[in-house]
Amino acid sequence: MDLEGIDLARVPVHIACVMDGNGRWAAARGLPRTEGHVAGEEALLEAVEGALELGVGWLTVYAFSTENWRRPADEVRFLMHFNESLLLRRRDEMHAKGVRIRFAGRRDWRVPRRVLRRMDESVAMTAGNRRMTLTLAFNYGGRAEIVDAVRRLVEDGVRADRVDERAIRSRLYFPDMPDPDLVVRTSGEYRISNFLLWELAYSELVFMDVLWPDFRRDHLAQAVREYQGRSRRYGGVVGAAGHSRRIEAGRR
Ligand code: IPE
Ligand code: IPE
């Protein structure tokens, strides 16, 4: 990977990717949309490899949104089983590389039981790994995550005057996950599409014109370069006491 111009001491702690453009990649080749998802597997492996090379500790990828159920039934069915088979094909090598696999999203009745079982097996298999945490956002919606957190607040009987950001954050799907420093969206769309709404309050957003199946580790490096050129202010003022230290650390 081309690391030219990247300061390895300031790489993002957490990168999140909206893997978008599979359908358009396939359409451009006269192929069915599902072939775009198939080709996206290579891009996902590239992103994982690139993140490992960069020393990124957390990588989160948007694999299926709570809104993606609106797609034709055939495509939804394909995506469910494709994600299951991808796990079967790839989890051993992920495990060998020291990647901890996790899933963020709702386990509702629409996700086939067999898929849930593969997910649980993969989580259990890799639970002890610490080199990198790969979170697959699957049947994930940012609003759904906040709704689920609020439900838990109510279930826990938290009084209104005790509700603060910490009370909500501690009820998100993974309270131990640092907020993404960098969000990369491919395919030239400039939107968030209900990804990590709470967590990306101060993330740097990089939108790339490449379609996801064409994404390679050098694209990740390019996004990190752009990230390193940004000035993160968190509502403050550059140069003010206590501020530059946070930038140095590359996180919140
Ligand atoms: C992203 O590619 C994959 C998923 C949302 C599952 P798309 O399928 O959204 O591809 P486009 O945006 O239609 O090109
Ligand atoms: C976002 O992409 C969801 C995933 C990448 C899984 P979409 O293709 O579903 O988003 P929209 O519909 O263009 O906003």
Ligand code: MG
């Ligand atoms: Mg899309």
